[in-house]
Amino acid sequence: MANNVNTIEIRGFLHLAGLFKERGWTSPLNFVIPGEISGQQLLKMLDIPDDQVEAVFVNGKAQPLAYAVIKSGDRVALVPPGTPGPYRVYLGFVEL
Numbered sequence: 001m002a003n004n005v006n007t008i009e010i011r012g013f014l015h016l017a018g019l020f021k022e023r024g025w026t027s028p029l030n031f032v033i034p035g036e037i038s039g040q041q042l043l044k045m046l047d048i049p050d051d052q053v054e055a056v057f058v059n060g061k062a063q064p065l066a067y068a069v070i071k072s073g074d075r076v077a078l079v080p081p082g083t084p085g086p087y088r089v090y091l092g093f094v095e096l
Contacts, residue, residue: 039068
């Protein structure tokens with residue numbers, strides 16, 4: 001990862017990996033953020049519609065997009081909708 005203090009690593013899964021490739025982005029993508037941001041702010045900065053991402057892994061921990069908090073140095077993975085039902089609960093995408 002770059003030495004920039006406000007850099008994060010981002011990966012996209014499934015069709016989001018294709019989007020990264022279409023846009024000429026590396027995987028992982030080293031991306032500079034202005035400071036602590038939400039998952040939704042990150043998507044806005046990347047110009048990815050909210051409905052294209054169901055969950056975000058931040059440093060290996062799955063979180064619903066609405067609750068994700070991303071800070072400098074974090075490793076982020078974007079997960080699109082379509083994960084089978086039981087795994088959505090198991091991975092923490094949704095709560096019962």
